[in-house]
Every structure is written in structure tokens, then in C-alpha cells.
Amino acid sequence: MSLNASLPPVHPDIRRELKHQLLSMSARSFEFFAGDFLVYAGLEAVSVTRYIGDGGIDALGNLVAGQFRIPIGIQVKRHRSNVQRPDIDRFIGALSGRFSDGMFMTTASYAPSALQKASSSIPRILTLNGDQIVSMMVEHHLGVKPSTFDAQKLDIDPDYFSAFESMRRLLVGHLAENTQNYVPNGTSETQSIDLKPEEDLISLNALGYALRVDPARVRRWVEQEALQPDATQASGGRANYYFRRDRIELIRQRFGLLSTPTSSDEWKQEFLDFAKSRNLSRSYKPVMIKAFFQLVDREGKVQIDDLVRIFRDHYVQQIRAGQPLEQSSSLMVDPLGVSDQAIKRLIITNPLERFLIKNFIVYDPDEGILQIAPQLWRELHHYEVMDTLKHADEQLRYYISRQRT
Structure with a gap:
């Protein structure tokens, strides 16, 4: 591109x-x-x-x-x-x-x-x-x-x-x-x-990408002894774990992970399920989803600099409404005091990375363009986008209530 x-x-x-x-x-x-x-x-x-x-x-x-x-x-x-x-x-x-x-x-x-x-x-x-x-x-x-x-x-x-x-x-x-x-x-x-x-052998990071899960999750499996690496080597004070490439599908089955979708309908359903999931450690995912669909063009593309702007504005609006989304140890506690570059890095390394790993979104850093995978964008209907946005709001309400308890 x-x-x-x-x-x-x-x-x-x-x-x-x-x-x-x-x-x-x-x-x-x-x-x-x-x-x-x-x-x-x-x-x-x-x-x-x-x-x-x-x-x-x-x-x-x-x-x-x-x-x-x-x-x-x-x-x-x-x-x-x-x-x-x-x-x-x-x-x-x-x-x-x-x-x-x-x-x-x-x-x-x-x-x-x-x-x-x-x-x-x-x-x-x-x-x-x-x-x-x-x-x-x-x-x-x-x-x-x-x-x-x-x-x-x-x-x-x-x-x-x-x-x-x-x-x-x-x-x-x-x-x-x-x-x-x-x-x-x-x-x-x-x-x-x-x-x-x-x-x-492949590295732990490559295994995570092949399984379409966060590599940090794979490392937790190893450290909790739920997954045994085929080789381990210390380097720079950190243990490097390696896995036989021919074990990938067996590991996928063992942990009940979904295989890569093979049809447009499967791609769409997996994307919708993931977007609606309430498995939140921060508020970043639903805020990014809301910002993305506010900006997306007819080709399923968004300029990441525009996404940063809308992402920040959402946190500012929540603070002004007396319902801050983040209350401690988060970059977005003070959204006006954070640089655009820092917010961009936050988006890329936190909510966006999970969408990239699952191949739901493609990111071109040279052009600064995010794009929904074509096999998804062709199949998404307007009512499904609206339902996804409704669930994003529900996720944020759930997240705020969970912080107050």
C-alpha cells in the first residue's frame, strides 16, 4: 500500500x-x-x-x-x-x-x-x-x-x-x-x-503471533508451567523460550484457541465477538473502537493522527462530565498533559496490538494509516457497526462501575 x-x-x-x-x-x-x-x-x-x-x-x-x-x-x-x-x-x-x-x-x-x-x-x-x-x-x-x-x-x-x-x-x-x-x-x-x-524452532513472540494471542499471555503460560517450551536459553538477564514449529496446532488445540478464520463470515463473527468482549484491563479498547468508527472512511481506513485526536477528546469529555475513565497509574488520567506521540504509542502498543495480532486491522506506519482487513470491511453491515458501538459504551460503563467497587 x-x-x-x-x-x-x-x-x-x-x-x-x-x-x-x-x-x-x-x-x-x-x-x-x-x-x-x-x-x-x-x-x-x-x-x-x-x-x-x-x-x-x-x-x-x-x-x-x-x-x-x-x-x-x-x-x-x-x-x-x-x-x-x-x-x-x-x-x-x-x-x-x-x-x-x-x-x-x-x-x-x-x-x-x-x-x-x-x-x-x-x-x-x-x-x-x-x-x-x-x-x-x-x-x-x-x-x-x-x-x-x-x-x-x-x-x-x-x-x-x-x-x-x-x-x-x-x-x-x-x-x-x-x-x-x-x-x-x-x-x-x-x-x-x-x-x-x-x-x-520459533521464538515465544512468533508463537504468540501464530496463535493470534498476546505474547505476554504465552509467557504467562510458560511461567505458570501450563506450557512447556522445547528449549530455554538465558540472554540479557531474561529467559528466551523456543518452541518446535510443528507444535503450533497442538498448542492451539490444547488451549482451546480459535484457528484462523477461513471465510468472510467467520472473520466477521470473530471480530464482532472480540470487539464486544468485556475482558478489559484498561478502557483503551472500547475508546479506540468508538474513535475508529467515528473516523473510518468508505475503504475502511483511518489516519492514526486523527485517531489520536478523537481518542484524547473522549477522555477529556469524560473528565469534564465528572466520570473519568482512568483514575490511577494510567497515561490517560491527565489526557491534556500527554503528547500526541505518547498517546499514539499507547494506542499502538495496547489496544491496537491485539487487533493487529488477530489480523483484524492492518497498520502502515509509513503512511500513518489503519485499515480494517478487507475481508471484514466487505461484510460489516451498518447495524453491526452500531451494535458494536453500543457494546463499547456498555463496556465503558461496566469498566467505570468496576473501578468504583
Whole structure:
């Protein structure tokens, strides 16, 4: 999605730093990152089959496209220079006879001839470049954290990257380290390595995203011994937990979690149930819902800066009416004393994140646009939106009464 190509990127410095971090990782650590990242790229049932085989298939997965699941082969290249036409040709050869679609992912970009071949080839090749990767990392808070010194900036989260190095050390006895050297034309000296299921691990955060639940909830399951990780490694004073990728569906069933909807009706019903839920730790979710539907346009889109304004106004109005929504330890106790940037960060990291994890809403940080997933927006009727807003008001009344007891 590109609504205005002239807009400068959000957090340009942090994006350069993220790309530098990816290029600085050891080859094996980067492979683990790529395996985790594919979950956030909209793929389900991912399995890493081979590591960085030159021209081969590094992973398999199902690309989620509305109610469809499209099997694809994936190749990941950590390049400093652009992917060339021969790279795409080799990948097409690896896909032929097995997949009708593929995904090529690189930390660099693509030569025009490579993009032309990818878009016109059979099998069809979807391309993901380095700028898109770091944009998705910023969107999903991967490898970044709020700055200690400036509330409007982001810093690199070293614990995120050290976790992949910890995973590498954890499996050093299982997988021979493979050195990937950069050469001027962007190709690499690599050797394919077959992975066993017990070696194909994902992080706790990626597991949470695959299950469509808050990773903090998954961590609580582990700490309460309700869920046993397949591997644990200490890094930076924090325990990193890893899980076999082939356990995802078993874990989903064990905790009674819903599978990803497969039809528009299922998407809509799950969204409505979630939006109406009274499971509130703060008032943020119903306030965001009210602000969102006040602003949403015909395409299901909202400018996040406008959302911040309406979100703040709601708390101000409640205070003026003598019914403040938050009374202690909340940023919104004093909504007029909080910066727009701080409220934006609050919305993104609290109520919005749960909608993003469940794929109900898509957020483009470069454009500052929130959009209801098209498969939802097409199906939502006016009376259902009005009923959702009615429930949002009921949630807020319930929340206020609960605080007073």
C-alpha cells in the first residue's frame, strides 16, 4: 500500500539501524530471524526445509489471502546489493513443478530486470525487499523499543537480536555453522542443510503471533508451567523460550484457541465477538473502537493522527462530565498533559496490538494509516457497526462501575 510516496519514512534512523543489525548477524542467527519473520509476513503452516541454499527453497508455507490459503515456496537472501535476474531464474527453477507461487525475501532490493521477471513469471514470485522488512519490523515492534531519552523515538532492542544468537548457540551441536560471505554481485557461497522438526524452532513472540494471542499471555503460560517450551536459553538477564514449529496446532488445540478464520463470515463473527468482549484491563479498547468508527472512511481506513485526536477528546469529555475513565497509574488520567506521540504509542502498543495480532486491522506506519482487513470491511453491515458501538459504551460503563467497587 502506497498512498503518498512523497511522505518521509517514519523513524528513518531506526530503519537504517535495523537493516545494519540484520546484516551484522551471524549467518545462522539470521536464518532463525527469517524463520520467525515469515509468521509476520502473513504466512501460516511455515516449515523451514533448508537453510540458505543458493537458488533453492528455504521454507514452505501457506500465504493467507482473504479466505484462501496458497501454498508457496520461499527463498531468503541476505544481500547488500540488489537481487539480479539470474537469482530469480534459479528460484523459478526450484519452484517449477512444486508451487504455483513463491516468495523471494531479501535485505537489499531488486534490479528492474529481476522485478520484471518475478511479476511476469509462472510460477509467480512475490518480492519482499529490505525496506519492506524493516517497515514490518517497526509495525510489529520487532527489534525496537521506546527510547529511554526521547519519548518520540525508538531505539534498537539488543535483547531481540541476542535471542537469535542464543538460539544459534543452543543448536550448535545439531547444526554445523555455515558461513555466508558477501561478494560484489550479491550472490553467496552457501550449502543447503536439511532441518529436522526438533531443530526448526520459533521464538515465544512468533508463537504468540501464530496463535493470534498476546505474547505476554504465552509467557504467562510458560511461567505458570501450563506450557512447556522445547528449549530455554538465558540472554540479557531474561529467559528466551523456543518452541518446535510443528507444535503450533497442538498448542492451539490444547488451549482451546480459535484457528484462523477461513471465510468472510467467520472473520466477521470473530471480530464482532472480540470487539464486544468485556475482558478489559484498561478502557483503551472500547475508546479506540468508538474513535475508529467515528473516523473510518468508505475503504475502511483511518489516519492514526486523527485517531489520536478523537481518542484524547473522549477522555477529556469524560473528565469534564465528572466520570473519568482512568483514575490511577494510567497515561490517560491527565489526557491534556500527554503528547500526541505518547498517546499514539499507547494506542499502538495496547489496544491496537491485539487487533493487529488477530489480523483484524492492518497498520502502515509509513503512511500513518489503519485499515480494517478487507475481508471484514466487505461484510460489516451498518447495524453491526452500531451494535458494536453500543457494546463499547456498555463496556465503558461496566469498566467505570468496576473501578468504583
